[in-house]
Amino acid sequence: MKFFIIKFFLGLFGFIFLATSVVSITIIIKTIYFSENNIIEQLFTNNQICEDQNIDKNIKYCTEVVTIYWMILLTIISSILSFINLFPFFIMKKK
16 A cells, blocks of 8 residues: 555656646747747856846846746756656556
């Protein structure tokens, strides 16, 4: 009985994290390629566009950049957690 409960929760959490990483990858792609601004050239650069004094003029651009950064972080974390949960889920065999 404990085996099935553990396997159920490992599978449940693993597939939830897998779905989270897939959704965040689609949000990254949608934000990068289907936005009005050319964001891909400005990612991971130390640009001065989103500083405090310039934030009012470029609020949409800065919001998209920050969204991409958070989605990248969420994708990495959820992929790691998905692997940690799904690897034992598929390897576990009942004796």
